[in-house]
Each structure stands twice: as C-alpha cells, then as structure tokens.
Amino acid sequence: MRATSAHDADARSLRRESAAASFLPAIETSSPVPAVRQLYLQLRNGIVAGRLQPGHRLPSTRTAAREWSLSRGLIAESYDMLIAEGYAVGRHGSGTYVASGLPPIPTGVSDGHKAVPGNDTRALSAAARLAMRIGTPLPLQAPFATGRVIHDARTASLLKRLTLRHLDYTHDGYRDAQGEETLRQAIAAHLIASRGVRCEPGQIFVTSGTQQALDLVSRLLVSPGETVLVEDPCYPPARQAFVFNGALLSGIPVDRDGLITQALEAYDGPAPAAVYVTPSHQYPSGSALPLARRLQLLAFAQERGCWIIEDDYDSEFRYDGRPITSLQGLDATDRVIYLGTFSKALLPGIRVGYVIVPDDLVAAFRAARPIIDRFPAPLHQRVVADFLNEGYFPAHLRRLRERYRASRDFLARLLRERLAEHLIALPPEQGIHFTVSSTGSWADDRAVAKAALEEGVVVLPVSPMSLSAVAEPRLLLGFSGLTDEEADIGTRRLTRVFARLAS
Ligand SMILES: Cc1ncc(COP(=O)(O)O)c(C=O)c1O
Structure with a gap:
C-alpha cells in the first residue's frame, strides 16, 4: 500500500517536473522590458493559461539556469516576483511550486504586452456608440481647414517669455476649481470693456476651451431626455455635447439675420431646458442676430423658463462696423450662460476657455466642476492672465x-x-x-x-x-x-x- 502510493506520488511529481521542464522561456535582449520581467511574465502566462498547473514544481534555479541559459540570480528574482504576487509558493528546502487554490482564471487575462480583446459581454455605452458615429477627423492643416491660426512672431515671443516666467512650479499644488483668480479678473475686465458682458470674476469658470464648457453646461442644466433648442444648421460639436449627455434636440431655422425668432415663438414641442445660440456670428451661416430678435429670444427664455447658452467664439474678428455686444449684456433676468474661448483670439492649443454663469448657479458649478477634472491646469492660465493684464491683447x-x-x-x-x-x-x-x-x-x-x-x-x-x-x-x-x-x-x-x- 505504502509502496503503491509512493510510486503514484513519484509518477505525479515526474509529470509535473516534465511539464515545467518543457517550458522554455524566450528572452528578447533588444526588448525595453527587463529580462527579469520578461521571464516573470512568461511563467505567469504559463500559469494563467494552465500550462503550468497548480502544484507543479518549477525547476531549481540551478537546473533552470543550465536549461534556459539564464543567470540563477535572474531566475530567483522572477520566482520571487511570482511568489510575491501569489502565483507561486516557496517551500523551504524543496523549491518553488505553482500555487494551488487560485480561482479559475478567466480567459483573456493580459499577457502584459497587449490589451485583452473585447468579447460579447463587454458593451459600449449609448454615448460611446453615438460618439463613434461622428466620423473620421479631417486633416487639420490642409487649405481651407477651419480652426487654423496664423503664426504671429511677436505674440509667440511674448508667450514664450511669459511662460518661462511661470515655469518654476512654485504655486502648483491643488488649485481653485474655478480657475486662477488673476485670469478671471482679466477676463472680466476684458469682456466688460469689449463685449458689454456684465460679470464679476466670481461668476467665471475657466474651462478647457468652449467644448468643455458645453459639456459642463449640458450636464448641469439639461437632464437626460430634456430638449435643447439649437440653431438649424448648428455648430456640430455643440450638438454632439448635448446629445452625448442625453439631451434631445429640436432645430429652429436660421435665415440671413440668424435665428428666426418667429419660428422659436411658434415652437410647441416639449418644454426646452435651454436654447443654444451663436448670436454674434451664427455658425455656420455667418449672420449676426439683430437687436429685435435678441430681445425676442430673451423674452422667450423668460416666458418658457429656460436657459440661453450664448457661444461667443469669434467676435474679436469683426472687420467692418462696430462689434456687436453680447446677448448676456442685455439680459436683465439672469437667463444667459455665456461661453468664450481663447482658441480663436489667441491659440487653440492653450485650451483656455470660460463659462460665465448667473450668481445663483455659481454654487452648483463650483460643486460639479471638480468632479469632472478637479481644476484647470494653471500654467497657461497664468500666461494668458499676464498677456491680458500687461496690455498685449489689443495690439x-x-x-x-x-x-x-x-x-x-x-x-x-x-x-x-x-x-x-x-x-x-x-x-x-x-x-x-x-x-x-x-x-x-x-x-x-x-x-x-x-x-x-x-x-x-x-x-x-x-x-x-x-x-x-x-x-x-x-x-x-x-x-x-x-x-x-x-x-x-x-x-x-x-x-x-x-x-x-x-x-
Ligand atoms: C461655434 C464655435 N464655438 C466654439 C469654438 C471653439 O471651441 P474650443 O474653445 O473648444 O476650441 C468654435 C471653434 O471652431 C466654434 O466654431
């Protein structure tokens, strides 16, 4: 009886030994992954894939060094890694064994090099599927591509100097979620003077361009399933931001004077949460909304109890006549959320934009802003603040x-x-x-x-x-x-x- 069991145990042990012995690692010397990690990963993959079964004795470091042509130290180190992560156990005096009692390993555990391919049970959200229908990006620098900026040598050297000034990182702990105070003061002063906007720095939230402001505004002011009225045709990234956050859209046509406010007044669909407009320069048609229509739009928002989202993206570039002042400046009932950006007036790559909200929305925006990305990165904010405060912007x-x-x-x-x-x-x-x-x-x-x-x-x-x-x-x-x-x-x-x- 004893002899038989000893024989069986020997046979089992032999089979395990041979499985482990047939394992031959392939170490790539040109790989940026250190040899120790390569060996550890290959052993781990053998365990995960079931080629090295629970209870298998891994070859002694001496045997492995001979058969695998690797140093004993390297092998011992990778065994230690397996032991530390629970894939193997070291038994004093008798060697290293593949751990028993590991839960069944799901198929597709990463081999440490590539992501695991998707399978049927992983689903994308509706928002992701929607985003993927948007299409492929266009070349950014081809003739007539929109959003390009001219290289202005004077501005470039000023920005470089101001950036160097702020590169010491002495103030770069966690920052105010609303953005740098100096920038918000500069933006308020600039907009009061040039766009007739009525605001205090405390109402301004710095964002990563208008796009993040649109995302923030739609999350905070439009619940999924609610309607946003948009100009028809409309700036696609704005539409996408609303729909991405679960809004339904209804289009109000535009003519050569912008949004047709008669059509807005005739709107009899579900109560709108907001109207999105580009009143100073309708995107894409290029019209400017006349005063009478602005007043009708404000009256509509007041009657229907909805917000107006004013996207004032390029009003700095008016070539003839006086610039049209903002809709926000006309609003006496705190209905207008004003979005601005330095993407056109300075550079899109600095990603500095802002949203100005009525006083009674400040608390909600302050609460929600850090959930999305804590706070805007300070370096470019300080550079833009100095650029404005030191008077370079008008020139x-x-x-x-x-x-x-x-x-x-x-x-x-x-x-x-x-x-x-x-x-x-x-x-x-x-x-x-x-x-x-x-x-x-x-x-x-x-x-x-x-x-x-x-x-x-x-x-x-x-x-x-x-x-x-x-x-x-x-x-x-x-x-x-x-x-x-x-x-x-x-x-x-x-x-x-x-x-x-x-x-
Ligand atoms: C209507 C409109 N709003 C805003 C922007 C600016 O977006 P961002 O500040 O995210 O670069 C653009 C840029 O093309 C635009 O056309």
Missing part, C-alpha cells in the same frame, strides 16, 4: 485682424476670379470662415467635400450640420492661418474638383 488682436482681413480679401478675389461659375461667396464681415452657396452647378455639398478631400483640400459641407431633411447645400472655407500660396493652390484644386464633378 495682438489688431495684428491678427489685419492679417485675417487680408486673407479674407485675397480669398474673396480668387473665389470671384476662379470659381464664380460654381460658388456664391460674399466676404464675411466677421469671423474666420467663408460660407459659400451654389450657383446651381452643384447640389450635393457632401459630394463636393468628398471630392475636395481627395484633392487635399478641406471644405466642410453645411447640410450635415442641419437637423431638417431639406437643407440648403453650402460649403465652409476657413481662411485663418491660410497663406496666399495655399489660397492659390486651394482654389486651383477646387476648380479641378468642380470640373471633375461636372464631367
């Missing part, structure tokens, strides 16, 4: 306005000379893009945009920005940061695009 804007005006005029000339057969292009009085319509030679703006992209030119089709089924085909051409050479090349390529589409 910077004058330089940019001059150059953008010249780019606008040059592009208008080229469009007139080369593309009048296809495009009706009125130079915009404000902003940094042309919105052009068809002479009748084309009707499908998506097809034009697709063909243009094949020629290396980015023109945005306006019809997908509309919620209504029948949208006027139009195209959007950015001119900020566009060199004359690019304008020349871009318009030549567009003539080829139209010739190709016509043939």
Whole structure:
C-alpha cells in the first residue's frame, strides 16, 4: 500500500517536473522590458493559461539556469516576483511550486504586452456608440481647414517669455476649481470693456476651451431626455455635447439675420431646458442676430423658463462696423450662460476657455466642476492672465485682424476670379470662415467635400450640420492661418474638383 502510493506520488511529481521542464522561456535582449520581467511574465502566462498547473514544481534555479541559459540570480528574482504576487509558493528546502487554490482564471487575462480583446459581454455605452458615429477627423492643416491660426512672431515671443516666467512650479499644488483668480479678473475686465458682458470674476469658470464648457453646461442644466433648442444648421460639436449627455434636440431655422425668432415663438414641442445660440456670428451661416430678435429670444427664455447658452467664439474678428455686444449684456433676468474661448483670439492649443454663469448657479458649478477634472491646469492660465493684464491683447488682436482681413480679401478675389461659375461667396464681415452657396452647378455639398478631400483640400459641407431633411447645400472655407500660396493652390484644386464633378 505504502509502496503503491509512493510510486503514484513519484509518477505525479515526474509529470509535473516534465511539464515545467518543457517550458522554455524566450528572452528578447533588444526588448525595453527587463529580462527579469520578461521571464516573470512568461511563467505567469504559463500559469494563467494552465500550462503550468497548480502544484507543479518549477525547476531549481540551478537546473533552470543550465536549461534556459539564464543567470540563477535572474531566475530567483522572477520566482520571487511570482511568489510575491501569489502565483507561486516557496517551500523551504524543496523549491518553488505553482500555487494551488487560485480561482479559475478567466480567459483573456493580459499577457502584459497587449490589451485583452473585447468579447460579447463587454458593451459600449449609448454615448460611446453615438460618439463613434461622428466620423473620421479631417486633416487639420490642409487649405481651407477651419480652426487654423496664423503664426504671429511677436505674440509667440511674448508667450514664450511669459511662460518661462511661470515655469518654476512654485504655486502648483491643488488649485481653485474655478480657475486662477488673476485670469478671471482679466477676463472680466476684458469682456466688460469689449463685449458689454456684465460679470464679476466670481461668476467665471475657466474651462478647457468652449467644448468643455458645453459639456459642463449640458450636464448641469439639461437632464437626460430634456430638449435643447439649437440653431438649424448648428455648430456640430455643440450638438454632439448635448446629445452625448442625453439631451434631445429640436432645430429652429436660421435665415440671413440668424435665428428666426418667429419660428422659436411658434415652437410647441416639449418644454426646452435651454436654447443654444451663436448670436454674434451664427455658425455656420455667418449672420449676426439683430437687436429685435435678441430681445425676442430673451423674452422667450423668460416666458418658457429656460436657459440661453450664448457661444461667443469669434467676435474679436469683426472687420467692418462696430462689434456687436453680447446677448448676456442685455439680459436683465439672469437667463444667459455665456461661453468664450481663447482658441480663436489667441491659440487653440492653450485650451483656455470660460463659462460665465448667473450668481445663483455659481454654487452648483463650483460643486460639479471638480468632479469632472478637479481644476484647470494653471500654467497657461497664468500666461494668458499676464498677456491680458500687461496690455498685449489689443495690439495682438489688431495684428491678427489685419492679417485675417487680408486673407479674407485675397480669398474673396480668387473665389470671384476662379470659381464664380460654381460658388456664391460674399466676404464675411466677421469671423474666420467663408460660407459659400451654389450657383446651381452643384447640389450635393457632401459630394463636393468628398471630392475636395481627395484633392487635399478641406471644405466642410453645411447640410450635415442641419437637423431638417431639406437643407440648403453650402460649403465652409476657413481662411485663418491660410497663406496666399495655399489660397492659390486651394482654389486651383477646387476648380479641378468642380470640373471633375461636372464631367
Ligand atoms: C461655434 C464655435 N464655438 C466654439 C469654438 C471653439 O471651441 P474650443 O474653445 O473648444 O476650441 C468654435 C471653434 O471652431 C466654434 O466654431
């Protein structure tokens, strides 16, 4: 009896030994992963995959060193790692064994190099699925791409100097969720003077551009399933932010004077939580909302008890006539949430924007802001604050306005000379893009945009920005940061695009 059991135990032990012995690690000397970790991972994977079963005795460091051509120290260290993480146990005097009693290991545990591929039980949220339908990003620097900025050498060297001033990191502990006080004071002073905004620094929340402000505003002011009224056509990233947070959208048409307030007053759908507008420069059509319509919009918000979200993204670039003051400045009933950004007026890469809320919303925004990303990073805020406080901003804007005006005029000339057969292009009085319509030679703006992209030119089709089924085909051409050479090349390529589409 005793002999038989000893024999069985020997046989089991032999089988275990041979399984462990047949294990041969492959250490890549050129890998950035240290050899110890590579060996540990390969042994761990053997255990996880069941090739090295519970109770297997791992070869002694002496045997393994001989068979695997590795140093004993390296092997001992990787065994220690396995023991420390519970994959193996060390038995004094008799060696290292694969641990017993590990729970069943799910398939697809990472091998330490790659992510585990998804399986049927992992689901994306509805918001993620929606975000994935948005489409592929366009080239950022091609002719007519929107959102480009001109390189201004004077501003660049000022920003560099101011950045160096703040690079000592002495104040970079956790910061106020609203943003740096100096920047909020500077923004308040700038907006009171230039945009007629009524605000105190305490109402300002610094955000990572307008986009984060839109996200914050929709989370705080619109519950999932509630309706937001948007201009039709509308700035797509704003629509996306509302829908991403569960809002339903209803479009109010725009004409050459912006939002048609008669259509707004006739709206009889579910009670809106908010109306999103770009009153100083409607995106994408380019119109400015006249005073009478502004007053009607404010009255609508008051009657229906909803918020107005005013996106004032590019009002610094007005070329003719006086700048139109903000809607927020007209609002006596604290209905307007004002969004601004330095993405156009300074640089999009610094990601400094802001949202200005009425006093009675400050507590809610203060409570929610840190949940999203604690507080905005201070370095660029301090740089922008100094840029404003030390008086560089007005001259910077004058330089940019001059150059953008010249780019606008040059592009208008080229469009007139080369593309009048296809495009009706009125130079915009404000902003940094042309919105052009068809002479009748084309009707499908998506097809034009697709063909243009094949020629290396980015023109945005306006019809997908509309919620209504029948949208006027139009195209959007950015001119900020566009060199004359690019304008020349871009318009030549567009003539080829139209010739190709016509043939
Ligand atoms: C209507 C509108 N709002 C806001 C922005 C700026 O967004 P952000 O500040 O997130 O860069 C843009 C930029 O193109 C815009 O067109």
